[in-house]
Amino acid sequence: MRLTVAQAVVRFLANQWTERDGVEQRAIAGMWGIFGHGNVAGIGQALVQAQRTAQKDLLSVDLPYRLARNEQAMVHAAAGFAKMKNRLATYACTASIGPGSTNMLTGAALATVNRLPVLLLPSDVFATRVAAPVLQELEVPYGGDVSVNDAFRPLSRFFDRIWRPEQLPAALLSAMRVLFDPAETGAVTLCLPQDVQTEAYDFPDELFERRVWHVGRPVPEPAALARAAEVIRGARRPLLIAGGGAVYSEASAALDAFARATGIPVADTQAGKGALSWDHPHAVGGVGATGTPVANRLAREADVIIGVGTRYSDFTTASHTAFANPEVRFVNVNVASFDGHKLAATALVADAREGLLALREAVRDVTFQPDWQRDMAAWQQRVDRACHLGHGPLPAQSEVIGAVNDACGERDVVVQAAGSMPGDLHLLWRARDPKQYHVEYGYSCMGFEIAGAVGVKLADPSREVFALVGDGSYLMMAQELVTAVADGLKLIVVLVQNHGFASIGSLSESVGSQRFGTSYRYRSDDEDYGGGYLPVDLAANAESLGAAVIRCRSVADLVDGLNRARDADRLTVVHVETDPLSPVPSSESWWDVPVSEVSELATTRDARAGYQSAKRAQRPYL
Incomplete structure (x- = not known):
């Protein structure tokens, strides 16, 4: 031809x-x-x-x-x-x-x-x-x-x-x-x-x-399965970590059956969130730097970690400090040998679903007694408080997350990527469906949210899609609102105005850099950006790009706005200003961000001392 x-x-x-x-x-x-x-x-x-x-x-x-x-x-x-x-x-x-x-x-x-x-x-x-x-x-x-x-x-x-x-x-x-x-x-x-x-x-x-x-489903090699089963049989306090592979292989039913049969608690990564519903009796929430205190306690105590479809990013491992038991061993179920062998693990190179089904049979007579339910009940109460904080006069970011979570139906999708929101979402979001939680946190790419939401909506138009985006990310790639409007795609874009890079501001403060260069302000006389906030009207910008816009001043406004956006038949931007300094519960974990070894600033010297203390907990996992 x-x-x-x-x-x-x-x-x-x-x-x-x-x-x-x-x-x-x-x-x-x-x-x-x-x-x-x-x-x-x-x-x-x-x-x-x-x-x-x-x-x-x-x-x-x-x-x-x-x-x-x-x-x-x-x-x-x-x-x-x-x-x-x-x-x-x-x-x-x-x-x-x-x-x-x-x-x-x-x-x-x-x-x-x-x-x-x-x-x-x-x-x-x-x-x-x-x-x-x-x-x-x-x-x-x-x-x-x-x-x-x-x-x-x-x-x-x-x-x-x-x-x-x-x-x-x-x-x-x-x-x-x-x-x-x-x-x-x-x-x-x-x-x-x-x-x-x-x-x-x-x-x-x-x-x-x-x-x-x-697209096949590779099954475990029998000898590798026997080795993995032997490690799990020898465990006293195992923990399973579900990663993105558990979602991509549609392994939720196999994961549910494995957890119920063995009694092993299940934590999740950013990509694995939703593999089990948040209220599953064996779900303990996110693990690592943005995880729940319950999952991170179990990770510290665990003598066997079963990783299913995870690549063990630094957030998952809390920069190699999460798994503190000196005798900890790893069993990794992963379709990629490269990921399966990480952390000197006993590797089970297999499809996540097939690997879980095989492991369930191989350890059929092994059960562990759960001891985290009371802690999880207390944690869920803390989540309720954080999501309905009553913070003012501006809403807290956790309240925005709570309002969006409440507005999300079981099959609806939240899309997010960068800033402080992925961490807060991993900590607080209650996912019921394997496809409800769509947070790109491998590359943490600012500007992904609206464009990614377009792709999500094209993949499944039957779901409502909420793109949750901060002002920093919005300003980097807002123009895809025009794309969504042109293609008749109904999205709900929750635009959070916090006057700059709030998450990096918090990180900057934690490493002694005093939030330098992280706010959207006028340049002041001393050549720093220390003047007043810029009079940027992002809601007007969204409206000019063809979106319907709802402006919110309070959590009550936001709840009403989200309901109106759901009822609308077109792309709607729900704009809300938040307090970037509002608190969220601690993950009781750590993330390795190096601090200057020498400095004339007392804040930096203090941060360096804390950094050196935390870094002593890092392990090579050999």
Whole structure:
């Protein structure tokens, strides 16, 4: 079939499917794109041709196109979609040469850090080089084949540049293999030189046949299962930590059965929250730097940690201080060997669901007596108080979280990413559904919230989607409100105005840096930003971008506003100003943020002393 490279890419992607447990779905749900001189004549032409001829030509296949307002944002939308789809489907993203393509770098980093599949198609320099250097081309003295897109190499799980049309089939097949391999997935980048995109070639017809990528469920190797069971049998105070893999593998039922059969308490990571409902009799909440005091006490005392689908980030391990028992051992159930062997663990390389089912059989006669229920009851009372604090005159952030949690139905979704809110959410949010809690905290990317919410809504339009965003994040990528409005996507955006980077302000204070440079204020006479707050009206900004806006001054206003937003049939921004200094309960844990070893500031010296004391608890877990 004679097609341009771009036409071949579109036709191929439109015919890819995934399958798991007998359920098939389109692997590439569509393509996000912003067009410029690198892709408008290539991928752009291929997309419009597919759309205009799909009904007339049975050989033509439509690949739905969506227009973003920022290239980074469209990758975030693809990542949000992929996470909601349990990594069984995603979007492709096309961008023009130069800054259009490099705008996607942050999105690529987020996807790969979070093990989420996204397909990136950045446009590239002329393969022929006859007019070099072309507009926006990077020139380096040491290599003629280097472009700005080489920056994608360390951020991608697979990278290729299509210099000739003949290279395309192998590259496309490799891209799909990596995208939908649970152990390998992340950003996949295929760079497309702008002249090559428009070149015609006789591609084999077989390339465009309907192709199904089977996403398997690897089962544990028997000897590894026996070793893991032996460790658990020898435990006195085990703790299970559910990570994102428990959600992506749809392991909630297996996790419930394992916990009930063994009596082992279950904590969760940011990505694993919701794997068990918050009121499950064996759920003890988040663990680590943003976890609950109950889970962190159990972590300190545990002699065996069973990690299911977790990559053990520094927040989960409280920077290697969470697991304080000198005899602690680890059993890790993970589809990725790399993660399974972390912390010198007994690794069970398997799908999370299959691993839990196998472990349940292997330790069927082992039970542990729970002793945390009274502590959990007391903790839930503290959560109730924090979420209904009666703080004033401005609401506390914990009250905003409580109001949104109350407004959220069991199947609704909260989307968040950066600042102090992910920590407060992990501590306080009560999730009932594995897909209700969508907090991107692997990369903690400011600006993800609204773009990610777009992807979540596209993945499941039946759910209400609440994007909870602080003013710092909002100002970095508010323009995707326009995207949601254009596509008729109903979102509820809860815009929290706290006049700057409140979480970093608190962190700055804790390390002795006195909240320097963390507030949105006028520059004062001493060249510091110590003047009054800036008169920024973010509600008016949201309204100007096409959103309906509800302004709230109190918690009662917020509750009413959220109810009105739920009843609305369009995107609504609920704006509320909060007190950035309002308190939340302590996680009774620690996070390693180095403090200056020498300083003329007393605040920094005091913070250094505290840091050195806390750091003594760190362990290598060898």
